Amino acid sequence: MKMHRVTAVILAIAISSATAAQWAKICSSQPANKIRGCDSQGCGGYNDPRGGRKHRGVDVVCEDGAVVYAPFTGVINKQARPYGNGNAIDDGVQLSGSVFANQLDAHPPQHQHRHWAPICAGNPTNRIRGCDKYGCGQFGADRHGSKGKHMGVDVICADGATVYAPFSGQLSGPIRFFHNGNAIDDGVQISGSGYCVKLVCIHPIRYHGQIQRGQLLGKMLPMQRVFPGIVSHIHVENCDHSDPTHLLKPVVPPFPQQEGHWATVCAGNPTNEIRGCDRYGCGYYGAPRRNGKGKHTGVDVICADGATVYAPFSGTLSGPIKFFHNGNAIDDGVQIRGSGFCVKLVCIHPIRYSGTISKGQVLGRMLPMQRVFPGITSHIHVENCDHSDPTSNLERGKGQRV
Numbered sequence: 001m002k003m004h005r006v007t008a009v010i011l012a013i014a015i016s017s018a019t020a021a022q023w024a025k026i027c028s029s030q031p032a033n034k035i036r037g038c039d040s041q042g043c044g045g046y047n048d049p050r051g052g053r054k055h056r057g058v059d060v061v062c063e064d065g066a067v068v069y070a071p072f073t074g075v076i077n078k079q080a081r082p083y084g085n086g087n088a089i090d091d092g093v094q095l096s097g098s099v100f101a102n103q104l105d106a107h108p109p110q111h112q113h114r115h116w117a118p119i120c121a122g123n124p125t126n127r128i129r130g131c132d133k134y135g136c137g138q139f140g141a142d143r144h145g146s147k148g149k150h151m152g153v154d155v156i157c158a159d160g161a162t163v164y165a166p167f168s169g170q171l172s173g174p175i176r177f178f179h180n181g182n183a184i185d186d187g188v189q190i191s192g193s194g195y196c197v198k199l200v201c202i203h204p205i206r207y208h209g210q211i212q213r214g215q216l217l218g219k220m221l222p223m224q225r226v227f228p229g230i231v232s233h234i235h236v237e238n239c240d241h242s243d244p245t246h247l248l249k250p251v252v253p254p255f256p257q258q259e260g261h262w263a264t265v266c267a268g269n270p271t272n273e274i275r276g277c278d279r280y281g282c283g284y285y286g287a288p289r290r291n292g293k294g295k296h297t298g299v300d301v302i303c304a305d306g307a308t309v310y311a312p313f314s315g316t317l318s319g320p321i322k323f324f325h326n327g328n329a330i331d332d333g334v335q336i337r338g339s340g341f342c343v344k345l346v347c348i349h350p351i352r353y354s355g356t357i358s359k360g361q362v363l364g365r366m367l368p369m370q371r372v373f374p375g376i377t378s379h380i381h382v383e384n385c386d387h388s389d390p391t392s393n394l395e396r397g398k399g400q401r402v
Ligand SMILES: [Zn+2]
Pocket: 137, 150, 152, 153, 154, 234, 235, 236
């Protein structure tokens, strides 16, 4: 489900162009530093027309209130005031860090990255396969026929696409998954930079020697030939069978967490935006509920059917938590207790109902709410165990000065 919302921009004025490496994510609401296209106020690209002049920067799309990160290590020189008229957006900062190249020498590249590089051309955010008729792509998904659970993560990749090394390391292989010589029975292992991973269903350029992060590693094999209609993907499996999701798709920003604020709960809704009102009701805490059901004792966090759900804080799982008790398609959920909180997340299918989970880790998947309430704004019902209001915990530092 595509959400329509007003987008705002960060005015990024590039002072230096001498950067060999990429900048980090600037805005918490979108990981790819996507540049504003054109709207009624103009276009966001470099040199786009501005009245009679040219736009001397690029506009990075960012939601109002989102957290902003430093794109590189440097020194904050001074306040920047682009308008000089004190309007509500007349603030900014100048950051300079010409030492970026020196830092590359001081810290080997692999230690500068807390997450892996894009693995497949055409999928810059390492998007993970959802569900199709063959199964689901997330870690821990059920596998039919006594095969147990999915021990890896499936990164979407079109047949024949170029594949890149997620980190620097030593290659070994071949790694075979099917052992039947089918068209996709090939792969390679990379070990280094503190990681060890198997990439399967690809044909690597070689099975030994060194490879650098982001370097050409091989080519996606023709998965459609073996599984017609599947979402073609690279099976990515940690050698120790731990969950690689957070390395592929960092949800938690790479610095200490703000106490009290929960992580993003649903993929595609980085700010935990709360459902407004639709014909079934409203999503805020205390909203009236029809049929004498009293008030809404939770908050509805917008989440598209089938989207990945993350743990808002670290804790211990218990469940299942059922809301409807009628076995409908969305009658599932889980409770998390820990970090000083206790919350129930309902209308999701969790990866498990017990054990511990870390903040930002994959917790499960949004259930098909449209099937039960056609036209509703699909959402996770988030309810504190003591029925208090969780809104302030969900709003991740919105309105706070950093
Ligand atoms: Zn897989």
